[in-house]
Amino acid sequence: MKLMLTCKQASKIISQSLDMPLSWSDRMKLRFHLFICNACSRFNRQLHLLRLAVNRVTQLTENDSAIKLPVDAKIRISATIETKMHELK
Amino acid sequence: MTKNVNDWLNQHGDYLYRFALARLRNPHQAEDAVQETMLAAIKSTNFEGESSARTWLTGILKHKIIDLQRKLIREQPISDLVDLDATETSMDDFFDATGHWLEKPQALEMPENTLQQKQFLTVLNNCIDKLPxxxxxxFMMRDVNETDNENICKELDITATNAWVMLYRARMGLRKCLEINWVVGTVS
Structure with a gap:
């Protein structure tokens, strides 16, 4: 087993670790790499921050009561609903 | 059971729109998602009035959002897909030939201060807008909806490798954009 990862390889595995369980071998290699590499440790923290932050951004929009369904959009949707109701009758 | 869909639109339309807009980031698509949700609500017989209408409608909306995201991701030129396979070259902006960082990642932190946090999130928002x-x-599908990766691949009909490569590229670009546009250690 080749133990040493390059930063390029490590960064890819770090991103994958957010999406799936890593293989035992990748986990060991990554753990060793992060132990000796400050830059990739920072990258790892950046990706976790990114996930946390994008969820906050989403919540901000979701809770922003100033954002409303535009009136013209509402009229369009209402009209579509009416048409559909007639079709169903 | 009487279903007044127009009442639902009046009571929950704004919320559903915000929920969709937050994820799809496009007003027209958000409107489409709300409309599709309402149309599905008319046809559905599942709602018995036990759960709140808003919760029920939001559940429908989530599926509609995923449909639209899938459509968006799939509607891409074939050349882009081919390009995605060439990951090795696409990361040349970040690494040298030996796989070392060209520019080492900087320390980034979520500001504690409410105002700064809001500014930070605005910067991130702009960075997401700049992504293809x-x-x-x-990225929104995976990191916000928390769709698991297997699902993403199934939804998109792409190989797992392609999904990881796209997520890797999106995250790589976003963290770089944050580094450039967010001044680290700014004193308020």
Whole structure:
């Protein structure tokens, strides 16, 4: 087993670790790499921050009561609903 | 059971729109998602009035959002897909030939201060807007909806490798954009 990862390889595995369980071998290699590499440790923290932050951004929009369904959009949707109701009758 | 869909639209339309807009990041698509949700609500017989209408409608909306994200990610030129396979070259902006960082990642932290945090999130928002739309969509699909990766691949009909590569590129671009546009250690 080749133990040493390059930063390029490590960064890819770090991103994958957010999406799936890593293989035992990748986990060991990554753990060793992060132990000796400050830059990739920072990258790892950046990706976790990114996930946390994008969820906050989403919540901000979701809770922003100033954002409303535009009136013209509402009229369009209402009209579509009416048409559909007639079709169903 | 009487269903007044127009009442639902009046009571929950704004919320559903915000929920969709937050994820799809496009007003027209958000409107489409709300409309599709309402149409599905008319046809559905599942709602018995036990759960709140808003919760029920939001559940429908989530599926509609995923449909739209999938469409967005799939509607891409074939050349882009081919390009995605060439990951090795696409990361040349970040690494040298031996796989070392060209510029080492900087320390980034979420500001504690409410105002600064809001500014930070605005910077991130702008960074997401700058991503190619399909990368933004897959990033939002995965990191916000928390769709598991297997599902993403199934939804998109792409190989797992392609999904990881797209997510890797999206995240790599976003963290770089944050580094450039967010001044680290700014004193308020």
């Amino acid at each position: 739309s399909k990368l933004a969509a897959i």
